[in-house]
Amino acid sequence: MTSMGKTRRTVAVGLGVAALAACLLTPAQAVPVGSDHESTRAKDHRTAGATIWNLKATGTDVRFRGLAAVSRTTAWVAGSKGTVLRTADGGRTWRNVSPPEAEGLEFRDVEAFDRRRAVVLAIGEGEASRILHTTDGGTTWTESFRNPDPRAFYDCMTFFDARHGLAMSDPVDGAFRILSTRDGGRSWHLLPSTGMPPAQQGEAGFAASGQCLVSSGPRDVWLATGGGATARVLHSADRGLNWSVAESGIPAGDPARGVFALAFDGRGQGLAVGGDYRTGQPSPQAAAVSRDGGRSWRPSTTPPPAYRSGVTWLPHSSVAALAVGPTGTDLTVDGGRSWHTVDTGSYDTVDCTADTGCWASGEKGRVARLEP
Known part of the structure; x- marks a missing residue:
């Protein structure tokens, strides 16, 4: 060009x-x-009563907490009852590409590279935590990891590129556990825990949106926590080998409270959202901002009015982002300092692509695309 x-x-x-x-x-x-x-x-x-989202009929009522937006036309969603759907026409039609005999699995994350290659994560204790991958658009799936440790519970995945990725488990023996792949999810190996800071009592990740573990660039990755005395953000600059830790300022101190989702823009700017996921419980100070790659955080001056489980930067913008949760969607146009509700529909996760395609998904089979 x-x-x-x-x-x-x-x-x-x-x-x-x-x-x-x-x-x-x-x-x-x-x-x-x-x-x-x-x-x-x-x-x-x-x-x-207006909505910014254009709902797409999926033909199912399962909850889609896993979402991978590939483009304005192509997206994957993964959810309860072992369900995986894929669209290649902007959501007009959806193909059910669920792995066979997966009805008992709870998919909470999906990472996709195009319309043919994707990796899904099922959560749960012990063998309920599994990772499967496909290279033919979901026609066939191969299980590449089944958790052998009953103490581990895997929550989220992220990929740096089409080959290198990580998956994280709640703490085992006092530290978060990290899996690594170098072949696009075909195989996984456990990283040493020597570079991981000790976990707090009760600290864990939240498998609410596939965004408790996020990456930006070829080596940087961040992990969001809650449930402990403080809600923290852990950062690794070497693909998960060594980690530093910072307090987010988002309230914790309860198993239902903390940071649920992170987003980084590639320029060191980070967003954290969360709160208390219990219906009717207040979620004050449910958002925070970092300007130094996650080394420090400060609270948003006007946070979302309620718990939010998903967040994403609008493409090619250093100031605009969306956050979603069961009670609505919020927009920031000042880099996360202030948030304003622009929709009251229920969504669990949100993702945008370089060609300005933004998607959201959630309960009762809800999948939508942003179409201003």
Whole structure:
């Protein structure tokens, strides 16, 4: 591609993201983004009871806490009753590609590289925690890991690229346990725990959205915790061998409270969301921001009004992001300092792609795409 072609593409993507963020703003926050039409649309977009998400019929009522957005047209979701679905036409149709004899498994995370290659994680104690992978769009699946330790409980996965990835378990023998793959999920090996800080009493990860373990770039990975005295964020700069730890400031001190999801933008900016997942329980200070790669965190000045389980940066933006949970979707346009509710539908997780495709999924078979 020529330099002029690259410039035109960058400008076009930037304008698309600006328009996307403007369309999500509430009337009081709307700002011009390049044209009178766009500004008017942003002001008029939000009305009482409106939704920013375009629901896609999936034909099932299972809960999809696992989501992998590949593009605006291709996405994978994974959930309860061993269910895995895939779309390649923007959600108009979904193919049931669930692994055979998986109805008893609880899938909570899926990582996909394209429409043919994906890895899914099932959670649970002992052998209930499993990892399966496919290279033919879900026509066939191969189990590549079955947890042999009854003390381990795997929560989340992340991949640095199509070959290298990690999966994490709640603490065993006083430390979080990390699996590593170098072949796209075909095989896994346990990393040594010598570089892992000691876990707090009761500390664990939350298998709520597939975002308690996230990566950015070729080597950096972050792990979110809760349940202990403080909610912490652990960071490794060497693909999980050595870890540092920082307090997030999000309230913990209870098995139901802590950091549930993380997102990093590749420039050291991080977002953490969480709270108390119990229905009706307050979740004050349920979001925090890092500007130094997770070494330190400060609370959002205006956090989401309730528990949030998923978060993602809008593509190609250093200031705009979405957070989702059972009571709604919130938008930030100032890098996580303040959040504003833009939708009241129930979603558990959210993911965006480089071509400005944003997807969300959750209970009762809900999958949706952002279509401003």
